Amino acid sequence: MSETLILIPGLANTPRLYKPQIEALSGGRTILVADHTKDDSLPAIAARLLRDAPEYFALAGLSMGGYVAMEVLRQAPGRVERLALLDTTARPDTPEAQRDRERLIALAQAGHLEHIIETVWPRLVHPDHQSNEVLEAAVADMMREVGAEAYIRQQRAIMARPDSWPLLPSIEIPTLIVVGESDAITPPSIAREMAEMIEWASLSVIPGAGHLSTLEQPERVTEVLKLWLERP
Template sequence: MLQMVCLPGLLCDTGVFDPVLAGMDEPAQVLPVPRVASFDAMVAQIVAQLPDAAVLVGMSMGSYLALAVARQFPARVKGLVLIGTTAAADTPRAAALRVKVAAWAAREGEAALADSVADSMLSPARRADPALRATIRRMTESQGVDTFAMHQAALAERPDQTAALADILCPVLVITGTEDTSTPLGAGRAVAETVPNGRFVALDGVGHMPVLETPDLVARHLRTFLDDCLTLEDQAQ
């Protein structure tokens, strides 16, 4: 039986998916991102917790991890939902910037880090939303600057997964906000167009965190995708 497994993004705890899952009847397991500084170690720890047949739903960093799991363990993954994603590795400049940002966060503290995340990850129309900013502040405090630094190090070393996209045969849904400046539309569309069975959805006016900005819309796309995956699974049996 298929089971939905969700993977949060950078500085996000498992509660980041609560608004989406509240609009769905399907059960889901939300795994915390392992607190290690190695991308490969993250993948290994996630795989150890996966059911035999999973539909992986990853946002941001979680989407990079979900992609890696599907690439390395294709028999375990029956569907992929990638929210705010890219298959590319960091450029040397981007990797170096992660080190600087981690050092800045350690110096300035969690409140400043949370404000920076809200200002850069939310769409311009939602950046002043007090509830969204409070959620980001709560998650930042729950993760802490030490975990942030570890995860930035892991992201800086992650591999480029572009060449492996053609080998991912399960259904793939890519969701990207049109106001996402971290993983722009072109990055997500390239993933959806390169995998053999991909679908791309652009959410108008949404930033890098659709699970917080438009959870009902994300839930609707998820329900449709899960129904399709269940139909394919039934046909294969």
């Protein structure tokens, strides 16, 4: 229980993304949340995380956080004792995704952060949660807290990420793959392929969740993370 757990938020997310999990899992365990807002590349974000981290730790990242986690494995594979990849992909962006990110960057540069929130919200959550005003407000507050400048840095870092697919077979630590059953951004089919590539991986598809599984189904996600942390 003394193992340190480092959590990496997703794009335009803050530690609030993991608030339910931090509250539930912190007993007897050190939990740190990586700062992914100050740097404009995944290697730099991962290097900052490693400077602030203990020698060995468990690592979990959602969406962009997963991209950072895989970069941490490239830089210091021997320091990560277990890995959780939530609602993410090992693949680089498609040309369509790159164009979409450029459009969102242009909106942020023009000062239209509120329009970005309205644009991305429907794709972030399960259809049943799209009218959830409390959840939508939480997501909007996180994006406002991150701010336009950091958001643009994050998008640029994501766009430049390498193909991490060749990395997956080399992962030989207890690994958990989590995905919302209705994740429209990184769907379950991608999660299943990733799990098949990692020898010690287990897959958990979360019912009633989209891309933000930690907030949409906090108890279910917390339970699978707890089992992962306790796995020998």
